[in-house]
Amino acid sequence: MISNYIFSIFKEAKCIQLMHACMKVCIFSTCIVDLLYPDVGKATVELLQRFGCETFFPDKQICCGQPTYNSGYDRETITTFKNQLDALLSIDADYIVGPSGSCVAMLHEYKNIFKDDPEYSKKAQILYDKSFELTQFIYRVLGILDCGAELDDTATFHRSCHMTRLLGERTAPIVLLEHVKGLELIPLHNIQLCCGFGGTFSAKEPLLSEAMVDDKANNVLKTKAHILIACEQTCLMNIGGRINRRRDGSHITIMHIAEVLNHNVDTSRITYVKDTDHVMVPANGNGVF
Amino acid sequence: MGIATSDKPFTERIKDAEADKxxxxxxxxxxxxxxxxxxxxxxxxxxxxxxxxxxxxxxxxxxxxxxxxxxxxxxxxxxxxxxxxxxxxxxxxxxxxxxxxxxxxxxxxxxxxxxxxxxxxxxxxxxxxxxxxxxxxxxxxxxxxxxxxxxxxxxxxxxxxxxxxxxxxxxxxxxxxxxxxxxxxxxxxxxxxxxxxxxxxxxxxxxxxxxxxxxxxxxxxxxxxxxxxxxxxxxxxxxxxxxxxxxxxxxxxxxxxxxxxxxxxxxxxxxxxxxxxxxxxxxxxxxxxxxxxxxxxxxxMLNTDFEPMLQCIRCGSCLNVCPVYRQVGGKGYGSIYPGPMGEVLSPILGGYQEFKELPYACSLCAACTETCPVKIPLHELIRHHRYVEMDELHLDHSPSNALLKAVGKGTSSPTLFNDAMRFAHIALEPFGKKTTPEDIKNLYPDGKINHLPAIAPKLAHGWVDVRDLAVPPKYHQNFRHWYRHYEEEEEQEND
Missing domain, CATH: 3.40.50.10420 (NagB/RpiA/CoA transferase-like)
Structure with a gap:
């Protein structure tokens, strides 16, 4: 509780940097980053540390469970959920932050899945309160407007479905991207349409998924932007992978938003929101000091 | 006479629909x-x-x-x-x-x-x-x-x-x-x-x-x-x-x-x-x-997880936002009730045997749930059908079923997952090709896989037949290795 108290004092005094310095953040890497895209994970860690957060990585974490849960294998997935929950809570961090809106939304869903389990329902509630998607955490919790990044190029942003519709976050990534120096954002036509990834859907229903991703790829190419950005590496794998197969977009660079916000950073440009009122106090009050 | 509109198998219907420009x-x-x-x-x-x-x-x-x-x-x-x-x-x-x-x-x-x-x-x-x-x-x-x-x-x-x-x-x-x-x-x-x-x-x-x-x-x-x-x-x-x-x-x-x-x-x-x-x-x-x-x-549906479907007022707005419906229209579904509401309703009214594929014709993007004026959690109910099919009725006996169950095991055991990270590069590298300047940037640092042998699992083909896959990084170059190393350096600096 003492940390909460000190945190509130810093908040009152609008000492936002000091607030960050007392935050312990558990990195939720996601299995895709672990298996395929180390650079996204690196950018995530570097960003959080730059803002003063102390990061931790529990080794036992694996996957949020979506591949099997969303395919209908509820029973098989229960152990996956429990392993993930226990792993992420094994470190007494103030926050759990991951570079994927979809995977974080899945962590939130544990609350419903374990609602009848006396032991895990409590843990799931803690997980729910502590877990944030990366840009959501940077903007809403750390209260940062400008990450100090610079990227002189044109880009378009793919708005991921689970991030916007299940996690309910559509503002944070846009605000942060708009503050990247030199970055010109070109609107993506039909931004609300799914790219056709859908987890195992993309492998189980390749015909449907192909038609959907072709639509999305066409819209991306029509923007003539050089960079495609998203908060979801899996969507990028799908859209980028399709464009690469079609051989019609070799000028495109794929960047996870963490890589953009971590690009060419000048720390003197880091800007905080003026009003710290929307900056949240950690959900638990455990042991920072 | 039921709610079915076609005798053709699901995949054929999808192909027909997609051919109809x-x-x-x-x-x-x-x-x-x-x-x-x-x-x-x-x-x-x-x-x-x-x-x-x-x-x-x-x-x-x-x-x-x-x-x-x-x-x-x-x-x-x-x-x-x-x-x-x-x-x-x-x-x-x-x-x-x-x-x-x-x-x-x-x-x-x-x-x-x-x-x-x-x-x-x-x-x-x-x-x-x-x-x-x-x-x-x-x-x-x-x-x-x-x-x-x-x-x-x-x-x-x-x-x-x-x-x-x-x-x-x-x-x-x-x-x-x-x-x-x-x-x-x-x-x-x-x-x-x-x-x-x-x-x-x-x-x-x-x-x-x-x-x-x-x-x-x-x-x-x-x-x-x-x-x-x-x-x-x-x-x-x-x-x-x-x-x-x-x-x-x-x-x-x-x-x-x-x-x-x-x-x-x-x-x-x-x-x-x-x-x-x-x-x-x-x-x-x-x-x-x-x-x-x-x-x-x-x-x-009464008193079951599907009860919210009875709230439906048949406005069709879930069809109008559905990215799958956009590609295959009504005929692809083979039911008089197509789109998201149809994916929920058809297996209930017409039976799982006839409509077992429908709940999988969905990327769970939740556009339907977002637009529904009476707040039916459509994408959740679609997912729930998958649960009924897989865990209750055991309708899938294909190799994909075994593969997904193996994924379930792999994502619940830190030891198995560690093995997966250890061998991912070694196992997939032989199928990979070098990245060239013609390739999209920053997606294939360790090469790409754009072709799989015929004996590869159907699910792997499902991905690779449509899009290129990244070759996983070498074990000692993956994120966790980097993090451990990074942390050690930090500690040394602090000392």
Whole structure:
């Protein structure tokens, strides 16, 4: 509780940097980053540390469970959920932050899945309160407007479905991207349409998924932007992978938003929101000091 | 006759639908147009989320007290001089209406579009009566009827898959000799149908909402054909799904508001009618008024995880936002109920054996859940069907089933996952190719896989046949290695 108290004092005094310095953040890497895209994970860690957060990585974490849960294998997935929950809570961090809106939304869903389990329902509630998607955490919790990044190029942003519709976050990534120096954002036509990834859907229903991703790829190419950005590496794998197969977009660079916000950073440009009122106090009050 | 519209296997239907370039373009165009209209109509109403909450609350309340409201409604219909028949299934409903038509010695039936009559196969049943003529009077349904009973592909816009030239051809068979201007064609149909209306002795309509406390039927249409179908024939039969009920006019007002805005992007449709049997001293309206209330599998949803589906008011806005529907249109689903609501409803009403693929024709993007005016968690219910199929009914015996179960094991054991990270690069590298300057940037640092041998699992082919896959990084270059190393450096610096 003492940390909460000190945190509130810093908040009152609008000492936002000091607030960050007392935050312990558990990195939720996601299995895709672990298996395929180390650079996204690196950018995530570097960003959080730059803002003063102390990061931790529990080794036992694996996957949020979506591949099997969303395919209908509820029973098989229960152990996956429990392993993930226990792993992420094994470190007494103030926050759990991951570079994927979809995977974080899945962590939130544990609350419903374990609602009848006396032991895990409590843990799931803690997980729910502590877990944030990366840009959501940077903007809403750390209260940062400008990450100090610079990227002189044109880009378009793919708005991921689970991030916007299940996690309910559509503002944070846009605000942060708009503050990247030199970055010109070109609107993506039909931004609300799914790219056709859908987890195992993309492998189980390749015909449907192909038609959907072709639509999305066409819209991306029509923007003539050089960079495609998203908060979801899996969507990028799908859209980028399709464009690469079609051989019609070799000028495109794929960047996870963490890589953009971590690009060419000048720390003197880091800007905080003026009003710290929307900056949240950690959900638990455990042991920072 | 069930709700199935096709005998073809699912994959073939998808291939057919995707080959139909015209249909896909027209669905996409309709979706985009509806997006604009719907968004604007909802914005004009203001406080859309509040209206959604209220609508969902009304529907949930009714479903919770469904037997009571059905009884109240039925009592009031009878008080008004009408008759009510409760049908357990489609056969019972069709048989009742058929017997009624025979008893009344009916010759000319006019119908106005109703999903539930399509669901129970009423048209075909009635046409077995010798000497009976049946005319669908909703413009779109009329086109389908005259095109050799083509199947509807949308619950609100049944002919979304046809263009004006195709429709012109259908009408030419009826003597139309004008151009393909929709207005001209509609005028032709108006005259054509007028004769049928004037001699009709049996009218069949659906029901958007049944008002429990006064026994009235609420219909919203844009053509007025339902109103004539009710006004002229001596006998009127209303066919309704058992859940289409509201407590009173107050709730009907709320739901009509969200229905019209969600279905067609209008504040209100051109006609919004509340009717019952003939009032004394009035000239028009039926002498005999029947309401057939159909269960046909709906009660199976009560008190289950699928109960929220009974909230559905058939506005079709989930079809209009669905990215899968956009690609395959209604025909791809093989059910009269396509799109997200159809993926939930079809396996319940038509059985898992027939529709087991439908819940998988979904990327769980939740656009449907977001737009639903009565807040049905559609994508969650679609996922729940997958659970019933895999964990309860064990319908999948393919290698994909074993593979996904293995993924389940791999994602629940830190040791196995560590092995996966350790061997990912070694196992996949042989299939990889070097990244070239022609490749997209920053997606394939360690090479790409764009081809797999035939013996590779179907799921792996599903991904790699469509898009390039990244070769995983070497074990000592993965994220966790980097992090451990990074942390050690930090600690050394701090010391």
């Amino acid at each position: 015209f249909m896909r373009a027209s669905v996409a165009k309709a979706q985009d147009a509806q997006f604009q209209k719907r968004t604007e109509a909802r914005r004009q109403l203001g406080h859309w989320e509040g209206w959604r909450d209220l609508s969902a609350e009304i529907r949930q309340h009714v479903i919770k007290h469904l037997p009571d409201y059905l009884e109240e409604f039925s009592d009031n219909v009878q008080k008004n001089g009408g008759h009510v028949f409760f049908a357990k299934d489609g056969n019972e409903a069709s048989a009742f209406i058929k017997q009624l038509a025979i008893k009344k010695n009916v010759h000319h039936v006019v119908k106005s579009k109703s999903m539930v009559t399509t669901e129970i196969g009423l048209d075909k049943e009635l046409l077995t009566i010798p000497g009976l003529s049946l005319m669908e009077t909703d413009l779109a349904e009329f086109i389908l009827q005259e095109d050799n009973w083509d199947e509807p592909t949308h619950i609100v816009f049944p002919t979304l898959h046809k263009n004006r030239n195709q429709i012109q051809k259908v009408f030419e068979k009826l003597g139309y000799d004008g151009d393909n201007d929709p207005e001209h064609m509609a005028r032709f149909v108006r005259h054509y149908l007028r004769n049928y209306f004037m001699q009709a002795d049996f009218g069949i309509t659906g029901c958007n909402f049944a008002i429990a406390d006064n026994g009235m039927i609420n219909l919203v249409t844009n053509e007025g054909n339902a109103d004539i179908s009710m006004a002229i024939p001596k006998t009127q039969v209303v066919v309704m799904g058992m859940e289409r009920i509201v407590p009173s006019l107050k709730e009907a007002e709320v739901l009509d508001n969200v229905l019209c805005r969600s279905a067609v992007g209008q504040k209100l449709t051109s006609y919004c009618t509340f009717s019952k049997g003939k009032e004394a001293d009035e000239a028009d309206g039926p002498d005999d008024f029947y309401v057939v209330i159909v269960d046909n599998g709906r009660s199976k």
